[in-house]
Structure formats: structure tokens, C-alpha cells
Amino acid sequence: MTHSLYWFTHDLRLNDNQLLKLACEQKTPLSFVYCVDPKWFKTTRFSSQTMGKYRWQFLVSALRDLDAQLKSYGQHLVVYHQPAYEVISHYYHHHNVRTLYCSEQIGFNERQSLSAIGNTFDDLKINQANTFTLYDEHQLPFSGNDLPATFSKFRKIIEHHEPQILAPINTPTYLPPPLIAPMPWPKTLPEIKKWAVSSQFIGGEQAAMEHLNHYFTGDAASNYKQTRNALDGVENSTKFSLWLANGNLSVRQIIAALHDYEQKHGANDSTYWIFFELLWREYFQLYSVCYGKKLFSFKGIGSKKPLTSFYSQRFKQWCLGTTPYPIVNACMKQLNQTGYMSNRGRQLVASCLVHELNLDWRFGAAYFEQQLIDYDVAANWGNWQYLAGVGADPRAGRHFNLAKQTQMYDPHNTFINHWRGNNVQSLDSSDAADWPLSS
Numbered sequence: 001m002t003h004s005l006y007w008f009t010h011d012l013r014l015n016d017n018q019l020l021k022l023a024c025e026q027k028t029p030l031s032f033v034y035c036v037d038p039k040w041f042k043t044t045r046f047s048s049q050t051m052g053k054y055r056w057q058f059l060v061s062a063l064r065d066l067d068a069q070l071k072s073y074g075q076h077l078v079v080y081h082q083p084a085y086e087v088i089s090h091y092y093h094h095h096n097v098r099t100l101y102c103s104e105q106i107g108f109n110e111r112q113s114l115s116a117i118g119n120t121f122d123d124l125k126i127n128q129a130n131t132f133t134l135y136d137e138h139q140l141p142f143s144g145n146d147l148p149a150t151f152s153k154f155r156k157i158i159e160h161h162e163p164q165i166l167a168p169i170n171t172p173t174y175l176p177p178p179l180i181a182p183m184p185w186p187k188t189l190p191e192i193k194k195w196a197v198s199s200q201f202i203g204g205e206q207a208a209m210e211h212l213n214h215y216f217t218g219d220a221a222s223n224y225k226q227t228r229n230a231l232d233g234v235e236n237s238t239k240f241s242l243w244l245a246n247g248n249l250s251v252r253q254i255i256a257a258l259h260d261y262e263q264k265h266g267a268n269d270s271t272y273w274i275f276f277e278l279l280w281r282e283y284f285q286l287y288s289v290c291y292g293k294k295l296f297s298f299k300g301i302g303s304k305k306p307l308t309s310f311y312s313q314r315f316k317q318w319c320l321g322t323t324p325y326p327i328v329n330a331c332m333k334q335l336n337q338t339g340y341m342s343n344r345g346r347q348l349v350a351s352c353l354v355h356e357l358n359l360d361w362r363f364g365a366a367y368f369e370q371q372l373i374d375y376d377v378a379a380n381w382g383n384w385q386y387l388a389g390v391g392a393d394p395r396a397g398r399h400f401n402l403a404k405q406t407q408m409y410d411p412h413n414t415f416i417n418h419w420r421g422n423n424v425q426s427l428d429s430s431d432a433a434d435w436p437l438s439s
């Protein structure tokens with residue numbers, strides 16, 4: 001008898017999981033696995049790691065939650081500290097696995113890995129489903145390679161055609177029996193305790209559902225447009241990104257909850273704006289699939305390399321939050337101490353890295369990848385390209401006036417004082433003369 005494997009990636013939930021529904025239609029034994037790739041913890045060429053401590057902590061709680069939920073169905077999650085390729089190869093050779101379930105992938109590297117698996121094991125049937133985006137590919141009125149050149153064009157097309165957003169589907173009532181017995185987590189995995197990270201955010205589908213319900217219980221959604229640019233404050237923006245990134249929450253669940261809220265409390269500009277921002281997310285997911293490895297290219301999707309040099313001291317100052325710009329420092333310290341930064345903060349620190357410090361934008365994107373709990377390959381690298389002027393931005397780069405932004409978003413220095421952003425240091429003396437310290 002042949003067996004099946006469900007490889008969890010960014011779909012760490014049982015609710016509204018189209019792929020899981022598909023997997024549950026079969027009755028033969030099935031294993032649920034998650035693969036922690038050892039290379040996530042190695043230093044990359046951008047001097048940071050793929051997986052930082054906050055996201056790792058969040059992921060560990062999400063995996064524990066998933067395992068507990070699977071156990072209530074007589075199933076369990078097997079966690080490996082190995083690249084997925086090796087794990088799948090093991091199941092193929094030793095457990096006669098001939099059917100693999102894996103969510104549709106967005107990132108170039110993830111898509112490459114999956115096609116390598118498909119090419120190596122040619123009698124392995126790979127079943128995929130969309131678990132990550134609002135729309136399935138066939139619902140869109142353009143093909144994947146024909147992505148509208150700008151977000152505005154994309155939004156107008158969507159608003160004109162109004163593709164149906166499918167309602168979330170329920171948790172399956174039955175899961176196939178396990179293929180192998182539960183196993184302890186590999187001892188080689190980085191320990192959480194060692195880092196002793198304190199984070200206000202807990203990973204997992206249950207925490208995600210609690211957060212979703214809590215957010216729409218109060219009136220935050222009716223004021224979202226006025227508060228979303230705030231630099232601090234949990235309820236000023238939705239914080240859905242944290243659970244969206246690893247799939248503890250689906251974007252369709254958010255839309256369903258939003259529509260429910262609008263029915264009860266009325267729709268307004270703010271409730272529309274939550275949908276609008278989720279369309280940005282959708283756009284970047286499509287952008288990643290459309291442009292593939294160009295998402296990580298210095299030139300972005302264009303043909304011209306930005307004019308930058310590399311100043312290691314400046315990059316260090318930016319990471320540590322000791323640049324000449326208090327607002328940037330406060331944002332970076334917030335990121336370093338919590339694993340989260342507001343959207344406005346991300347725009348300001350990215351603009352600073354590119355335009356004031358004249359650094360290669362990819363170092364900033366890679367540092368965000370390490371530090372952010374809500375790291376999402378498409379949203380992160382796509383937004384960085386956009387800010388650096390090498391992406392989907394007709395205005396070619398966003399240069400924010402940091403003094404003006406401070407006046408607008410932190411007029412009384414409350415945020416700066418709270419995060420001790422005033423610990424400014426001038427730029428390295430050898431090149432400081434060429435660069436204005438304020439804009």
C-alpha cells in the first residue's frame with residue numbers, strides 16, 4: 001500500500017485549509033511533517049540569519065499548537081531539523097510515500113525546492129492548493145505573468161471585476177490515521193530558553209483566532225484608517241500580519257470577519273481600508289510569483305543597479321538604532337526588542353537606509369527577514385524594492401523627510417523617548433562630510 005505525506009509550510013492551521021480538506025478525502029495512512037531547515041540559522045551573505053529569535057519563538061508556539069490540535073484527532077505533527085528534500089526522500093524510500101500534499105508556494109526558493117522534489121521522485125504525486133491568498137489563480141482576470149505594472153492598476157482591475165472571495169471552510173471532522181508514531185522534537189533544534197525572549201505575541205491558530213475575534217469585538221476597525229500610521233500601540237493597526245505570515249490565520253478568515261463586522265456596525269472608509277491593505281499583500285504575493293528570483297536582485301525588476309556603496313559601520317548603526325536620526329533609532333530598537341515594527345516605521349527606516357545612509361537595500365531586507373515575526377518573503381522583499389525604487393513603483397523610490405515625519409507622527413517625542421531613540425551617533429567620520437545629517 002502506498003502512503004501520503006502532508007508537508008506543512010506557511011499553512012499552519014486546520015481551519016480554512018483547502019489542502020487539508022483534500023488530504024482528508026483519502027483514508028490511507030498519512031504523516032504530518034514540518035521541516036526546520038538548518039540553514040535558517042546560518043549567517044547569510046547579508047550578515048544576518050534567515051530566522052531570528054522572535055520568529056523562531058513564535059513558530060515554535062505555532063507548531064506546538066498545531067501538534068496539540070492534530071492530537072485531538074488522533075494524529076500528530078513530526079518536526080524535523082533537516083531540509084525538506086531529505087525528509088521527503090526518507091518517507092519515499094522507507095515509508096512508501098507516493099502522495100505529497102504541499103500548499104502552493106510563493107517564494108522563488110520554495111518553488112524551486114518543490115520542483116526539484118517533483119523532478120527527483122517522478123512517481124510522487126504532488127497535490128497542491130492555495131492556502132495563502134485571497135484569490136485562486138484562475139479567479140484573476142489576468143495571467144500570472146501578466147501582473148499589472150502597479151498596485152493601483154491591480155486594485156482597479158480587482159475592484160472592477162470583483163472576483164468572489166471564497167468563504168472560509170471548516171476544520172475537517174476526520175483525519176486519516178498516522179503513518180508513524182509520535183517522535184520527540186530533534187534535540188539539535190535551537191532552544192528557546194537560551195534566548196529568553198519575551199514577546200507579547202504568541203504563535204498558533206488558537207491565538208490567531210482569539211486575536212481576530214478580539215480585534216473585531218471592539219471598535220478599532222471603524223477607526224483603522226485614522227490610527228494605522230501610529231508608530232506604537234497594539235490596536236492602532238490590526239497586527240494580523242503576525243499570524244498571516246505562517247498561515248495560523250487565513251486572509252479569507254479575515255475578510256469573513258470584516259464583512260461580519262460591517263454588517264453589525266456599518267461599513268466606512270476604515271473598514272474598506274483594511275481590505276485595501278490586504279490587497280497590497282495580495283499584490284506582493286503575485287509579484288513574487290511573477291518575478292521569481294528578481295525579487296532578491298539588486299536591480300529589482302528593472303535594469304539599472306542603484307548607486308550605492310557599502311559602509312559596514314553605517315549598517316551597524318542602522319541595525320542597532322544609533323544613526324543620527326532619533327525616529328529611525330526608536331523604530332529599530334522597537335524592532336530589536338519586540339520583533340515588530342509599524343508600517344510607517346518600516347517605511348521610514350527603509351528610506352533612511354537607502355537614501356540617507358546610501359546602503360544596499362538588500363542588507364536592510366535581509367535584516368528585516370531575521371528580525372520580523374511577520375516576515376513574509378513577498379511582502380518584505382517587494383516593499384523593500386518599492387522603497388528602493390527598483391520595484392513596482394512608478395515614482396522610482398520613496399525618500400521620506402525624516403524631520404517632517406517626526407513632526408507628523410511623533411510631535412511630542414513620546415515614541416522616541418519611549419524607545420530611547422535619542423542615542424544618536426554621527427556617521428563614520430571618513431565619509432560623514434558628504435552626507436547631510438538631517439533632511
Ligand SMILES: Cc1cc2nc3c(=O)[nH]c(=O)nc-3n(C[C@H](O)[C@H](O)[C@H](O)COP(=O)(O)OP(=O)(O)OC[C@H]3O[C@@H](n4cnc5c(N)ncnc54)[C@H](O)[C@@H]3O)c2cc1C
Pocket residue numbers: 228237238239240241242244245274277278280281282284341342343344346347350368372374375376377379380381383384387
Ligand atoms: C520595508 C517594508 C518591509 C515589510 N515587510 C513585511 C513583511 O515581511 N511581512 C508583512 O506581512 N508585511 C511587511 N510589510 C508590510 C506592512 O508593514 C506590514 O504588513 C504591517 O505593518 C503589519 O502590521 P499590521 O498587520 O498591523 O498591518 P495593518 O496596517 O493592520 O494592515 C492589515 C494587513 O494588510 C497587509 N498589509 C498592510 N500593509 C502592507 C504592505 N505595505 N505590503 C503588504 N501587505 C500589507 C498585511 O497583511 C497586514 O496584516 C513591510 C513593509 C515595508 C515598508
